[in-house]
Amino acid sequence: MKKVIISLISLFFIFNLISCDKKDSQATVTTTDSTAYSIKESSTCNVSIEPKIELLSIVQYLADDPTIIKENLSSDNDKYSKDIASYFSKYIDDPVVTLYKKMLKTGFSYSTPPQAMLYVDDNLKLLTNLTLPSDVISAAGNKKTLIKFFDLLSDFRKKSSFDDFYLSHIDLYKKLVSTVKEKVDKLGCIDKLIDYYGYKQNSYNFIIEPLSIGGYAARIPSKNDKFDLYDFMVIPNDDAEFFQMVIHEFGHSYVNPLTEKNIDEVNKYSNLFTPIKDAMTKEQYGSWDFCVNEHIVRAVAYRNLDTNFSSGVNRRYIDMDTNRKFIYLDALSEKLKEYENNRNKYKTFNDFYPKLLETLKEFSDSSSTKK
Structure with missing residues (x-):
């Protein structure tokens, strides 16, 4: 799906991180102790909040991307939104924000920006083992513009001390991991998805976008003609809404290729x-x-x-x-x-x-x- 809009009443938990296992793993983004790291737990799905996705979301926030929610949030989410505004407001005219606004006009929005981030490493350099999809390049304008965006995003991360902001919210992220873990375990979304479609893909990956308006799907080729599936989404409080969104987003990676075929x-x-x-x-x-x-x-x-x-x-x-x-x-x-x-x-x-x-x-x- 390109997007799923959910009601504001479902946004009480949009900072939540999903967990499928009790085991924590923290992957470093860079090599020092003072840098942002992903909060990740794994089982039938890998669930995380990723620094590079949060960094992107903050640029989207500053660029007034319509896919980012700023107001009419629950109290916790409202505080997080205000924290972003307070911490990053002086960068509203930063080159990366200006460029992103231009890219919005060429179609670089909704599912495309987070999908593009799958093709760079944690230091925002292009992965050599993957090829940027033509539709992502087209939405950005051209490949040169997209590469420039990644470079400016890296500069923005440094000049804004993004890692300090991210690390200051780590306790919140960790707390929410355990909260949402109960929901994933209770509903068994991934097992039911696999059972319905009849076969398992290489991996299932939730990446939480706390201020997004909904959910997006992406997939990347993996081994044995299978794919690594990605679901970028907020976390509705309502079980039925959460369940159907998960089945929906991962379902695109099963259905879309069949339509293309x-x-x-x-x-x-x-x-x-x-x-x-x-x-x-x-x-x-x-x-x-x-x-x-x-x-x-x-x-x-x-x-x-x-x-x-x-x-x-x-x-x-x-x-x-x-x-x-x-x-x-x-x-x-x-x-x-x-x-x-x-x-x-x-x-x-x-x-x-x-x-x-x-x-x-x-x-x-x-x-x-x-x-």
């Missing part, structure tokens, strides 16, 4: 985009393939709500999204019952994906008949 078939039904194009574009899903992905990952998330919470919760989400013009969602959700009831036939979600396209074909054929 079947894009010729998907595009046969692009006439279905016409009646919802304006609404979808406002939601940042400005192309038919994005729209298809969003419908499918939502349908999967809400089917999992049905089996793990209640049909009433599932229905509430479907109705809410249908009102937002996700008009094929209900039918796709119903179609998924066939998958769930025939797992001997459909070992993985990949095997069933063409059946979902048959549902879109039915809508497309019906639409053509009405003309």
Whole structure:
């Protein structure tokens, strides 16, 4: 998903860090004792708050990126926002902030900035074993601009003493790790995700973005034709909201490649985009393939709500999204019952994906008949 907007009432825990294990591991960002380090715990998922992502978020905050929340927060979150404003306000015209504002205009927003940070090391240097995706480069304007942004971000980190700010909040981060660990353990999100899609990826990684408006997905090639999956997200207090967001975000790394693989078939039904194009574009899903992905990952998330919470919760989400013009969602959700009831036939979600396209074909054929 490019984005998921969650209600403010769900933001009571947006500083929370997820944990899947009792074992702490602290990876240093640089080589001295006074530098920021990630707070990370691992089990079926690796969950962390990362200094380079927090550094990015602060630049986004100063640049008035609409994906960053500053006001109408819970008391703890409001304090954190005010801490950022107080500590970094004098850097509002810093070159990295100015450049970021320009990059915003070329599409460097929502999922793209945190995704870009996966391609640099903790010292903001490009990783040599990975290739920057073309869509990330395009959103930044060009590769030269993106490299300049990383260099300016590194300079900003030093001149602003970002590490001191980060370390001053370590106790908060650690406390919240244990709080959210209980939620992850209780809900078992990753195991249920793997079971539903039918196969396991190389790794599952939560990176918490405390002031983000929602969640974003990314994946990086790993070994054995598998991927390292990433979920950048806030942490809603409500269990159902948290659960569906996790299934949704990681679900993109399963669904999006299938849409890409079947894009010729998907595009046969692009006439279905016409009646919802304006609404979808406002939601940042400005192309038919994005729209298809969003419908499918939502349908999967809400089917999992049905089996793990209640049909009433599932229905509430479907109705809410249908009102937002996700008009094929209900039918796709119903179609998924066939998958769930025939797992001997459909070992993985990949095997069933063409059946979902048959549902879109039915809508497309019906639409053509009405003309």
